[in-house]
Amino acid sequence: MWDHHLLSRFSFEYNPKNPRYDWVQRYAPEMEKRLRWYWRNPSDLCPWHMDETYVKVNGRWAYLYRAVDSRGRTVDFYLSSRRNSKAAYRFLGKILNNVKKWQIPRFINTDKAPAYGRALALLKREGRCPSDVEHRQIKYRNNVIECDHGKLKRIIAT
Structure with missing residues (x-):
C-alpha cells in the first residue's frame, strides 16, 4: 500500500519487520477514511466564474x-x-x-444576468445542485472570465 520511496521521503526507513511500518499499514487506511470527512474541499478555494459571449459559428452568431x-x-x-434561462439551465445542468460531487465549488460567480440566478434556483429545487452553493453576482469578481473572452475571440478568428 505505502510505497517505500514515499516513506523514505518522510525519514521513515522501509523495513517490513519494523513495528512502525506495521502500524502504518494497519491504521493509515482507517485514519484516512475517518479524517476524509474533515478535510477541506479543494473546490472551496476555487470558485467557478461563468459568463457568455457572442461568437460566430459557421457564419451564424x-x-x-x-x-x-x-x-x-x-x-x-x-x-x-x-x-435565456433555459440555456443557462442546460449549461449549469x-x-x-x-x-464529481466534491468538485462542485461553494461559490459560483456570474455577471448580473438574471438567467443564471433562475437556473441555479431551479437546479437547487430539483436537488441537482447542493443547497450550500452560493451564487455571487458581483461585477468585478467575474473579471477572470471577462478578460479571457478577448483571447478566446482572437483564437476563434484565426
Whole structure:
C-alpha cells in the first residue's frame, strides 16, 4: 500500500519487520477514511466564474456559455442560439452532470444576468445542485472570465 520511496521521503526507513511500518499499514487506511470527512474541499478555494459571449459559428452568431475556475482553466462550455434561462439551465445542468460531487465549488460567480440566478434556483429545487452553493453576482469578481473572452475571440478568428 505505502510505497517505500514515499516513506523514505518522510525519514521513515522501509523495513517490513519494523513495528512502525506495521502500524502504518494497519491504521493509515482507517485514519484516512475517518479524517476524509474533515478535510477541506479543494473546490472551496476555487470558485467557478461563468459568463457568455457572442461568437460566430459557421457564419451564424451563437452564444458561447463558459465556466472557468479561478486559475482560468475551463470547467465546461455550452453553445446555444439563445441567451435565456433555459440555456443557462442546460449549461449549469451539463456542468453538474459532468463533475464529481466534491468538485462542485461553494461559490459560483456570474455577471448580473438574471438567467443564471433562475437556473441555479431551479437546479437547487430539483436537488441537482447542493443547497450550500452560493451564487455571487458581483461585477468585478467575474473579471477572470471577462478578460479571457478577448483571447478566446482572437483564437476563434484565426
